[in-house]
Amino acid sequence: MGYQFDFSFVVEYWPQLIDGALRTLWLSGFSIVFGFVFGAGCAIARIHGSPMAQRCVGAYVDVIRNTPLVIQAFWLFFGMAALGFRIPAFYAAIITLVINVGAYTTEILRAGLESVPNGQREAANCLGLKTWQVIFYVELPQAVERVYPALVSQFILMMLATSIMSQISVEELTGSAYGIQSLTFRGFEIYIVVAAVYLLLSWLTRAVMMLVGKLVFTRKRRLGTAL
DSSP, X not given: OOOOOOOTHHHHHHHHHHHHHHHHHHHHHHHHHHHHHHHXXXXXXXXXXXXXXHHHHHHHHHHHHTSOHHHHHHIIIIIHXXXXXXXXHHHHHHHHHHHHHHHHHHHHHHHHHHTSOHHHHHHHHHTTOOHHHHIIIIIHHHHHHHHHHHHHHHHHXXXXXXXXXXXXXXXXXXXXXXXXXXXXXXXXXXXXXXXXXXHHHHHHHHHHHHHHHHHHOHHHHHHTOOO
């Protein structure tokens, strides 16, 4: 008996899919911005911090990178509730994603910071720049420029990982698909549609971030170097 495809229900449930896609974008946007800031701070601490700070950042990175994202979400959402601290699902998802992507951003930026030639640091010190000025005006801009493609790829992976947040009842795109499938019993069709939407979101995210890179990294644009 052949399977009969039927996508007619998509028109009726399209608003739910749009709402889910918008929540996915919101989760991604907050996580990218705050995850980058948090990861940059941790990367700087791992390179220039005290031995204690370096060990703490290293432990954080090891724990986060070697445990599943869904377990981290459960720790924060259900674990904190068990301790008496209830966090709304949407905010728990944002915090989880920031902590997760921050660990990966830390390692990416650490590699970028270590790639900056020592001669540039020495030249900045000779000009009388303070340590924080050397970091923020000399090292960090070059580090971000060098590892920007890796950051873009990591942020797109994080955007796709927002689908895991449906496990803690966040109604993002995959969560919306669960609800529609339970009403229509058309799981194959709805997940084909959702896969297409994720592809579109991935292309859109990459295009936006590449455009930002071209606007920010003027040296690469002037030299015509690809990001």
